[in-house]
Amino acid sequence: MIDQVPELAAEGAARIAGAAELDALREVETDLLGKKGRLTLLKKQLGGLDPDARRAAGQAINDARATLEAAVERRRTELATVARSAQLVAERLDLTEVTEQRRRGSLHLVTQTWDRLVDVFVGMGFTVAEGPEVETDWHNFEALNIPSAHPARGMWDTLYVDLGEPETVVLRTHTSPVQIRVMTDTEPPIYSVMPGRVFRRDTADASHMPVFHQIEGLVVDRGISFADLAGTLEAFTSAYFGGSIHSRLRPSYFPFTEPSAEYDINCVFCEGSGCRTCGQTGWLELGGCGMVHPNVLTNVGLDPERWTGFAFGFGLDRLALMRHGVDDIREMYTGDVRFLEQFPA
Numbered sequence: 068m069i070d071q072v073p074e075l076a077a078e079g080a081a082r083i084a085g086a087a088e089l090d091a092l093r094e095v096e097t098d099l100l101g102k103k104g105r106l107t108l109l110k111k112q113l114g115g116l117d118p119d120a121r122r123a124a125g126q127a128i129n130d131a132r133a134t135l136e137a138a139v140e141r142r143r144t145e146l147a148t149v150a151r152s153a154q155l156v157a158e159r160l161d162l163t164e165v166t167e168q169r170r171r172g173s174l175h176l177v178t179q180t181w182d183r184l185v186d187v188f189v190g191m192g193f194t195v196a197e198g199p200e201v202e203t204d205w206h207n208f209e210a211l212n213i214p215s216a217h218p219a220r221g222m223w224d225t226l227y228v229d230l231g232e233p234e235t236v237v238l239r240t241h242t243s244p245v246q247i248r249v250m251t252d253t254e255p256p257i258y259s260v261m262p263g264r265v266f267r268r269d270t271a272d273a274s275h276m277p278v279f280h281q282i283e284g285l286v287v288d289r290g291i292s293f294a295d296l297a298g299t300l301e302a303f304t305s306a307y308f309g310g311s312i313h314s315r316l317r318p319s320y321f322p323f324t325e326p327s328a329e330y331d332i333n334c335v336f337c338e339g340s341g342c343r344t345c346g347q348t349g350w351l352e353l354g355g356c357g358m359v360h361p362n363v364l365t366n367v368g369l370d371p372e373r374w375t376g377f378a379f380g381f382g383l384d385r386l387a388l389m390r391h392g393v394d395d396i397r398e399m400y401t402g403d404v405r406f407l408e409q410f411p412a
């Protein structure tokens with residue numbers, strides 16, 4: 068019986084060393100050293116031996132058990148280390164990994180331009196007013212000193228809305244009707260800008276769209292002069308385009324202002340001679356302006372002897388085209404993402 072002990076110890080050591088996983092090791096451990104394990108069974112046979120043989124065999128069994136227990140512990144530590152390394156590799160998070168970003172949209176170029184213009188004017192002390200896009204003939208034309216038979220009506224190719232009303236209704240051809248509404252509803256002093264969408268019966272081409280945007284400004288107060296108009300536009304020009312860009316006014320005609328002027332700025336594309344954008348003049352026309360006509364003040368119930376004012380207006384889309392060097396206004400309205408992505412904001 069004692070002969071079996073070294074055999075069992077050798078076999079056990081080999082099986083412990085060969086256990087590839089913790090579970091397998093546990094099975095080997097139970098089979099060799101458990102309560103019903105093979106070493107325990109051998110020990111139970113000791114009773115049948117005489118005292119000397121029993122002492123020798125008992126000693127051999129105890130030595131084998133100590134050796135095998137130590138081997139199991141060593142192997143357990145080894146396998147636990149391997150299992151831990153495998154787990155670390157499997158659960159590793161690469162915090163430097165670059166994943167695809169969610170695609171974010173941005174504000175349309177017209178909206179960006181609108182916001183920036185409003186910011187500049189608000190910074191100069193103006194408030195912002197908006198009004199309806201479908202207007203009465205009174206607000207869009209009559210109150211602005213443009214009677215129905217007046218040849219100046221031809222300055223605007225108007226889209227009419229047939230609501231079956233006796234009153235003539237139009238899609239506003241400019242944002243001036245908002246100014247009429249502000250002057251009708253509020254006591255001066257008035258310092259306001261009116262950005263908005265406007266409509267003309269025009270065929271789309273590189274510089275025209277039937278739907279586009281304007282921003283107009285209106286000041287009505289005591290003792291307002293043409294010098295205030297020129298100074299305000301000059302301050303705006305430098306604030307919006309940068310300190311090196313200036314403005315000039317050229318005599319012109321609008322039915323709702325007297326005197327009237329065209330408002331030009333330095334050509335922002337000129338690099339000396341040969342500029343195609345401004346035709347070598349060095350100036351670009353941005354819009355128009357003038358002193359509010361006394362008839363317009365009277366039409367909204369203001370006494371032209373007490374109040375004077377100035378107004379100006381320019382195309383918002385045109386301004387965006389100029390600022391960004393876009394050569395076709397239709398680009399703004401085709402919704403082509405490749406165009407819009409060039410103006411992220």
Ligand code: 2NL
Nearest residue numbers: 243246323354355356378380381382
């Ligand atoms: C242009 C020229 C202009 C105005 C707009 C205005 C409004 C009222 C009274 C007087 Cl209620 N004037 N607005 C005045 C002069 C020019 O716009 O070229 N716009 C794109």
